[in-house]
Amino acid sequence: MLRLLDERGRRLRENRLLVYRPYRKQQQFHAASAVFRERLLRAGNQNGKTFCCGAELAFHLTGMYPDWWQGRRWDRPILAWAASETGESTRDNPQRALLGLVGELGTGAVPRDRLGDYGMATGVSNLFDFIKVRHATGSWSTLRFKNYAQGRRKWQGPPVDFVWFDEEPPADIYDEGLARTIATRGCVAMTFTPLQGMSEVVRRFLVTPTADRHDTNMTIDDAEHIPAEERARIIASFPAHEREARASGVPTLGSGRIFPVAESSLAVPAFAIPVHWPRLVGIDFGWDHPFAAVWLAWDRDSDTVYVTDCYREREVTPVVHAAAIKPRGAWIPLAWPHDGLNSEKGSGEPLAQQYRRQGLRLLPERATFEDGSNSVEAGLMLMLEWMQTGRFKVFDHLADWFEEFRLYHRKDGQVVKEADDLMSATRYAVMMRRAAQVKPRAAEVVVDERVGDTYAGY
Incomplete structure (x- = not known):
């Protein structure tokens, strides 16, 4: 029995997709991929936004879509990029969500038995450059890791099916990543807490939306893993001027809200x-x-x-x-x-x-x-x-x-x-x-x- 329990625990650790069930707002974000080319999951800290997008990308890389999936599907292997602000933050956030902690490869969203050949990046320890992921067709998807600090020129390159920006990118990096998806009719997804306020990227989704853009706002009240009695304590721990951004994904608003009411x-x-x-x-x-x-x-x-x-x-x-x-x-x-x-x-x-x-x-x-x-x-x-x-x-x-x-x-x-x-x-x-x-x-x-x-x- 102990051996069976250990084996069950190992399989769950190495196939987290098996038990992933999105919260309501996460499901809304996933479903929007069937219609919208550009999506933003604008959420507070620790609300589950990073693993949410990591799980979605794992579905696309492997072709292993669950019964509840309502979003876009690829019936072939894909080329995907995942990125954050620096090499270190890329390793600690999107790479961790997809592949697991350093030294525990296969404990992220991509099942361990789907991982193949890989190459390591230079300059940052334990950061992958790329890794192959076996698709349901038997061929291999490619996952590559990028970061914004590389500059726009490093974002120029081949057509890409899916680009994931974890943390808000500069507008020029976002534009270059979006351009990579034109030939493939692919899509981009962003997951971040809007601590930079009404930046150019945020304004595009909140002020100048288009038929291709979708914004999902997830607050701490939508994070079902946080007990209700804990939410007030967590909110109180944030600096007053950042509480709305960190708890509710609301951009900081310059001179202040017109209705400062809870x-x-x-x-x-x-x-x-x-x-x-x-x-x-x-x-x-x-x-x-x-x-x-x-x-x-x-x-x-x-x-x-x-x-x-x-x-x-x-x-x-x-x-x-x-x-x-x-x-x-x-x-x-x-x-x-x-x-x-x-x-x-x-x-x-x-x-x-x-x-x-x-x-x-x-x-x-x-x-x-x-x-x-x-x-x-x-x-x-x-x-x-x-x-x-x-x-x-x-x-x-x-x-x-x-x-x-x-x-x-x-x-x-x-x-x-x-x-x-x-x-x-x-x-x-x-x-x-x-x-x-x-x-x-x-x-x-x-x-x-x-x-x-x-x-x-x-």
Whole structure:
């Protein structure tokens, strides 16, 4: 029995892929590989990001995909690069995740019995230059190790199927690694904690996303191996100015966040909205930056507002946005900003009117406070006051809303107008809370003079 237990332990140590089961956010990162060429797993320290990508790369190198795998597959051997900042950090992080600790080759993500010929790098002890990995087809994949300190010229070379950047690379190194995958139609993956703030590489994923880019944000609450009672202690151990980056993967934000409020004080589980609570939707028009909509419900008894839903989409027409909004409650009025008065070139029709033609119940006037003002700062301060007094809550499954909430910040005292579409839509709804309406009773016909239309109850 002891010999059997020892053998079982050895096999598990030398085939960690056998027992790897990703957490929810890790699974999201893996699944995105089926669609996106560029992926970022933006996570806090010790949240499991490095082994997550190491396991994925091991699947590709060996062709040994598990039943639960939903990401991209290669049915042939591949050429892959794995890299970090220096030779030492490459050895201690991606190499360790893939091959195991120094002196324990085969205890990483790549099973020991799949490892073949190898060559060692010069200048750094115990750093591999390359290693062959036996693929399920019987041929051999090649895994090569690189580092950013080598400089861009060392990143020029042959076509590569998969490039893994563990820790944030300089923009020129990232570009060169990405270029290596063009001919193969390959992909790149990054895993890091964004301690360099809103760098050029981070901005590409958070501010200028494309159809090829995918960002997965994994926080300490998503790291299932960390007991809940340990998380607060771990967060408290980080320097105050780095806590959000190290615990939640949130880039450091220059002059500071607009809403310095703990997410836990806002997030609540979703629940059925009482029928007597007034409802309102705030929208922010957009094309190259996303159109956004945020649904609010108002508990008048406690004077608490709840963000119950959100929607964000770029470069689609009002027809598409209306189709997404109306099924969530065509009776709910919409608060909208001043640019809804802008006329479309050619037709001369105001933007707000285009949305009305699609059956959306836009309020007759743009969003303002009761006195007719529309100060951005006044709206932000009102939201902050409600948050700090426990009168602003958000359904906890609204990941897109919380993502913008974390990144919403000032620079040199001014609000940074990037990746703020849901925040703006929320502010318009807050300003027009007085226009919120209760859901009509079934078969009731309502005439609303403020909106200027007649509609059937739902």
